[in-house]
Amino acid sequence: MVAVTPETGPDAALGTDGTDGTGMTADLGAQLAAAFDAAVAADERVEPRDWMPEQYRASLVRQMAQHAHSEIIGMQPEANWITRAPSLRRKAILMAKVQDEAGHGLYLYSAAETLGTSRDELLDKLHSGKQKYSSIFNYPTLTWADVGAIGWLVDGAAITNQVPICRCSYGPYARAMVRICKEESFHQRQGFELLMALSQGTEEQHAMAQDAVNRWWWPSLMMFGPPDDESAHSAQSMAWRIKRHSNDELRQRFVDIAVPQAESLGLTLPDPDLKWNEERGHHDFGAIDWAEFWDVLKGNGPCNEQRIGQRRRAHEEGAWVRDAAAAYAQKQAAQQQTAKSAGQNEEARV
Amino acid sequence: MTGTDTTTATAAAALALGDDALILSHRLGEWAGHAPVLEEEVALANIALDLLGQARILLSMVGDEDELAFLREERSFRNLQLVEQPNGDFAHTIARQLYFSVHQHELYAELARGDGPFAPLAAKAVKETAYHRDHAEQWTLRLGDGTEESRARMQAALTALWKFTGELFQPVEGLDGVDRAALEERWLAALTDVVERAGLTLPDGPRTGAWAAGAGRQGLHTESFGRMLAEMQHLHRSHPGASW
Numbered sequence: 001m002v003a004v005t006p007e008t009g010p011d012a013a014l015g016t017d018g019t020d021g022t023g024m025t026a027d028l029g030a031q032l033a034a035a036f037d038a039a040v041a042a043d044e045r046v047e048p049r050d051w052m053p054e055q056y057r058a059s060l061v062r063q064m065a066q067h068a069h070s071e072i073i074g075m076q077p078e079a080n081w082i083t084r085a086p087s088l089r090r091k092a093i094l095m096a097k098v099q100d101e102a103g104h105g106l107y108l109y110s111a112a113e114t115l116g117t118s119r120d121e122l123l124d125k126l127h128s129g130k131q132k133y134s135s136i137f138n139y140p141t142l143t144w145a146d147v148g149a150i151g152w153l154v155d156g157a158a159i160t161n162q163v164p165i166c167r168c169s170y171g172p173y174a175r176a177m178v179r180i181c182k183e184e185s186f187h188q189r190q191g192f193e194l195l196m197a198l199s200q201g202t203e204e205q206h207a208m209a210q211d212a213v214n215r216w217w218w219p220s221l222m223m224f225g226p227p228d229d230e231s232a233h234s235a236q237s238m239a240w241r242i243k244r245h246s247n248d249e250l251r252q253r254f255v256d257i258a259v260p261q262a263e264s265l266g267l268t269l270p271d272p273d274l275k276w277n278e279e280r281g282h283h284d285f286g287a288i289d290w291a292e293f294w295d296v297l298k299g300n301g302p303c304n305e306q307r308i309g310q311r312r313r314a315h316e317e318g319a320w321v322r323d324a325a326a327a328y329a330q331k332q333a334a335q336q337q338t339a340k341s342a343g344q345n346e347e348a349r350v
Numbered sequence: 351m352t353g354t355d356t357t358t359a360t361a362a363a364a365l366a367l368g369d370d371a372l373i374l375s376h377r378l379g380e381w382a383g384h385a386p387v388l389e390e391e392v393a394l395a396n397i398a399l400d401l402l403g404q405a406r407i408l409l410s411m412v413g414d415e416d417e418l419a420f421l422r423e424e425r426s427f428r429n430l431q432l433v434e435q436p437n438g439d440f441a442h443t444i445a446r447q448l449y450f451s452v453h454q455h456e457l458y459a460e461l462a463r464g465d466g467p468f469a470p471l472a473a474k475a476v477k478e479t480a481y482h483r484d485h486a487e488q489w490t491l492r493l494g495d496g497t498e499e500s501r502a503r504m505q506a507a508l509t510a511l512w513k514f515t516g517e518l519f520q521p522v523e524g525l526d527g528v529d530r531a532a533l534e535e536r537w538l539a540a541l542t543d544v545v546e547r548a549g550l551t552l553p554d555g556p557r558t559g560a561w562a563a564g565a566g567r568q569g570l571h572t573e574s575f576g577r578m579l580a581e582m583q584h585l586h587r588s589h590p591g592a593s594w
């Protein structure tokens with residue numbers, strides 16, 4: 001995006017006189033905002049050094065942090081099955097998938113750092129409950145089939161949500177999402193394939209798959225967030241092109257994709273109202289239990305405390321390791337500095 | 351067990367090396383979601399995946415990989431006792447990695463130079479284990495020369511696992527061409543170097559005790575191993591004959 005950078009913008013142009021609290025005149029602020037809005041409307045990318053409204057920055061940090069937190073909390077329900085995976089092939093696939101999620105967390109925390117917010121700061125907010133992660137991970141993985149249901153439905157819903165973010169107005173986020181979406185689509189295929197093996201397996205395996213789909217279907221629909229008329233951040237995010245489709249649009253898209261996939265899996269979806277609506281060209285589906293959604297969001301889901309507890313514990317128990325790495329790095333830097341000064345003294349004498 | 355050939359020496363060696371990789375991979379997999387820093391979630395999983403890949407190739411030289419992993423009893427596993435030891439704190443995991451990966455790297459480097467049945471696998475594994483070794487050495491330096499606490503923990507871990515290292519150099523059926531004494535010499539030299547650079551002390555306790563040395567290779571394991579297998583095998587065993 002071609003926009004006013006801080007160097008050419010208010011900081012360089014203005015002294016202390018005649019500035020408002022942010023160090024810029026009202027006029028210049030309005031010009032910058034107008035240039036920003038025009039660039040975003042023209043689908044240009046915003047880059048880290050470009051001027052951006054504080055609320056845009058805050059909104060992105062909030063969304064990217066929540067996304068990063070979801071990746072690392074999302075490792076837990078699946079890691080729950082690594083040690084019990086029923087074949088070595090499945091074990092390798094699951095381990096690689098959980099590893100990918102850690103990698104996604106890394107990309108996203110790094111992308112958030114381009115907005116001036118450190119990973120430590122964001123992790124503190126996750127651990128203290130000031131920032132959220134996707135509520136879906138507050139549900140338990142009770143059987144092996146849950147690993148498949150998460151891949152097929154949860155990753156499927158995530159992809160539906162995330163593919164449009166590859167065109168998000170903020171460059172580093174959009175670029176991170178391109179890579180993440182490629183890996184997520186692989187995850188979804190493995191979930192589908194895992195469920196297919198179960199569905200076509202023994203009677204017990206088929207029942208295990210159906211039970212998992214029954215439990216994960218509704219929470220997956222809730223992943224798109226509250227209905228459009230109740231979504232707190234949607235309108236502004238759409239205007240800023242952080243978000244490109246409404247929650248309800250994406251939810252409908254997901255349902256329309258999932259229904260034929262369930263059929264080919266030989267599994268049913270737990271919604272008696274689910275049926276094709278010729279007139280709309282979409283599937284109608286039953287009412288979502290939003291009371292449950294808000295309740296889980298508030299902290300009353302089956303695993304909220306367990307998930308955040310494990311995250312905090314891993315962080316606290318790992319503090320001495322991070323401290324050691326930091327202390328070692330400092331010692332190394334100090335030694336290099338000493339060696340460098342000694343070298344300079346040597347040169348000076350010569 | 352059908353289709354399993356443990357009669358030849360090559361199969362015996364494949365089983366020993368395969369079990370080492372399988373069991374250590376499992377232990378490292380237990381770290382998922384518990385690592386001290388995100389980069390280590392990625393690194394430990396990476397090492398676990400490399401080892402699991404090695405295990406699958408080696409076990410497939412013996413028989414059906416899943417039958418071997420999920421349907422053998424504790425006494426039939428041929429892995430070193432070192433690799434089955436619980437993760438403990440991060441220092442224990444690193445000490446276990448250091449002892450094992452230096453040994454594995456030296457062993458595979460030697461096997462890769464030969465033209466025996468393990469040469470093709472070793473050619474690939476030597477690159478993987480070079481990374482595992484570097485990872486363990488880099489952390490040994492950081493923990494040893496980090497803070498007082500990390501130094502104490504790393505020293506305690508090296509000492510606690512020392513008694514399991516004698517078994518690394520016991521003869522393995524099917525690997526008769528490997529000069530164990532020379533392997534031990536290279537291992538000891540590498541360990542001495544990294545431990546000294548880290549400001550730590552190489553433990554000097556016994557490592558050839560009657561129980562520990564060579565026991566794992568004969569199917570004698572430590573108590574925690576049975577529980578580990580119970581967890582690893584329960585789902586597979588609960589559905590006899592099922593495909594996954």
